[in-house]
Amino acid sequence: MLMPRGPVLSASNCRALRSKCFLPGAGTASNERRRAFTRSAPCARSTIDNKHASTPLPLEGYRVLDMTRVLAGVWKDSRQPRTSVFVVPESLTCDSDVSESSRAEVIKIEHPVRGDDTRAWGPPYAPYKPGSGLEGPGESAYFLGVNRNKKSLGLSFQHPQGVEILHKLAAQCDILVENYLPDSLKKYSMDYESLRKINPALIYASITGYGQTGPYSSRAGYDVMVEAEFGLMHITGNREGPPVKVGVAVTDLTTGLYASNSIMASLLGRAKTGRGQHIDVALSDCQTATLANIASSCLISGKRDSGRWGTAHPSIVPxxxxxTKDGxxxxxxxxxxxxxxxxxxxxxxxxxxxxxxxxxxxxxxxxxxxxxxxxxxxxxxxxxxxxxxxxxxxxxxxxVNDVQDSLNHDHTKARDMVVEFDHPSCGKIKMVNTPVKYSEIQPKVRMAPPLLGQHTDEILGGLGLDASEIAALKEAAVVS
Known part of the structure; x- marks a missing residue:
């Protein structure tokens, strides 16, 4: 099976660590679980800037092929049928201060000319520094907000050579995340059934608006359409007012979280079986699931929901x-x-x-x-x-604070939820930090959001292509 890449601890330390990961047991099943863990999750060491510098990072050494776009709103393009975008969560990009080969690597596939569509979603833009050699308004805040800790490969899989490159990458990756309409990738042999023959251990997550099956599966739709059709918009807004969409694309974001959780579970499953699997994640399903107690009340009572309540609660007062006088x-x-x-x-x-x-x-x-x-x-x-x-x-x-008040809140600062880092072409940029605090390790923003094709040469070189071959691919517009 595919092994996560990364440096390995000494055998004695690995045995000590594994002994803590499983309950003692003399049975065959227990021993098999231990052997599966040994095969599929070697102990990786990281040097990070905290008191637990020798603690292994949970996903260090794994590779992710990110074939998603935007955030998580489903749509279609006349050239390449595509759907929503899943933000590869930072739980998939655990950080360390050691070499690049020893930490999770996320490779983002982008259109070789225009890149991800969110690159043009502005203003606002972070302006380019004088002398950067780049033209235009800068890097869009939207793109910057959802693409850190990733490498960019500009590639067109309209070209057979582009498909060949993707196949080689898929053979080396642990996880692939895509958001194309169902069956769209079959003609490029990039669907799950094609890739599992190349890499049986691949965990392949498909994120769409309405799933791989069902009467709506071929539909395109944005987050807001799913909010509307699957109940959220109906219960959001003032009591006597019209339905209102949530201020952020919450269905996109919760779908990404469900997908991330499912990928984590699949990695644990692969440690036992050695096999990957296909994960079908739909915005419509995730939106239905997050109706939570409102859905449960309707199912139990058989009645319709009680409508919109603004900031109030239907069952609790006040x-x-x-x-107030000023807000x-x-x-x-x-x-x-x-x-x-x-x-x-x-x-x-x-x-x-x-x-x-x-x-x-x-x-x-x-x-x-x-x-x-x-x-x-x-x-x-x-x-x-x-x-x-x-x-x-x-x-x-x-x-009730606005967003600027929230970002400058004393508690936000105390929790280190805003970080500043250097962007190679825009200078210093502030971003929202990863929200989860761990006792043993702490992921952080270690790579600025990439320029289009910033890592193309590095990634292709890792596949064994030399400078002349890469130059020929660029000349043929296969990559950028």
Whole structure:
């Protein structure tokens, strides 16, 4: 089977590590699991800038072939039928400070002339530095936000030589992620059935709007279409207002997270069986799944949902945002004790003993009266003043901030959620950091988002092509 690449710890250290990974057992199945782990996941060492410098990174040494575009909205092009884009998550690009060959490598395949479509999705753009030799407005903020820690290979698989290159790469990769319409890649022999013959251990994730099967499988559609057709838009927005899409492409993003989780599970499965598999991930399925308790309520009751509630909750009162003198604040009086804290903070401790408000059921029944009373009081002070009133009281509350306020929030800074790094052509750029903190290792932004074709020579050289062969491919417009 395909082995993850990377340096290996000493045999004694590997045995010690593996002994902690499995429960002791004398049975054959237990021994087989140990052997599968030994074969498919050699212990890789990384030197990272923390106190756990010798801790192996979870996915270090794996290779990902990223054949996705945009973010995760499905559409089609007259030249190449394509669908949504999955953002290869940073969990697939674990960082280290050792050589490139010892960490996860994500190779992004882009159109050789225009690149990923998000390169043109602006403004805003990060302008090119003087003397960079590049023309145009710069690198789009959208592209920069979703393509760090990747290498770019500009390649057209309309050319047989381009397909041959992709086959060679697929033979060397652990994971392939694509977002083309079902069956679109068969004519290029880049579908799962073709590639599994080249690499039986390949984990092949297909991300589409509506899946590989079903009456809508051949449909193209953006995130917003799936939000609309599969319930999310109907339950989002003000109570008496029209349906509203979420402010970010949340269905795209949750689909990427489901895909990432499925890839992780498939890697664990491959460690036992030695075989890869095809993963079918659909925006429509993921959107249906994330309806969560709303879907469960409809299934259990057999009734339609209760519609849009704005920032409020259908079953908890008070639990919504209220206007202040200069903005908005959200109060979460989720139970009787918390409502008592809110009542005292607002200067009306008698509310908690009022028969109309004493229990949550009472408050739900008298929602309009109570919420109107709260908002009349909340507008008497600024948001900051209310934050100071409830600080340390043990009740959930929050200011309603815009994005700049969120990025410059004291807590955001304390959690290192904004990082600055050097882009080779744009200079210093700030980006949102990876959100998960690990006790033993910490992924980070180690590679700036690539220029189009920035790593073409390096990647093709790794396949054994010399400079003259690469130059000929560029002359023929196979690569850029």
């Amino acid at each position: 639990y919504r945002s209220f206007k 908005d604040i959200l109060f979460g009086g989720g139970n009787d004790r918390l409502f008592g804290i809110l009542s005292e903070g607002l200067g009306h401790p008698q509310w908690k003993d009022n028969p109309k408000f004493k229990t949550n059921a009472d408050r739900v029944a008298n929602r309009q009266e109570l919420e109107a009373d709260i908002e009349q009081i909340s507008q008497s002070r600024t948001t900051q003043e209310w934050l100071e009133v409830f600080e340390g009281k043990g009740m959930p509350y929050a200011a």
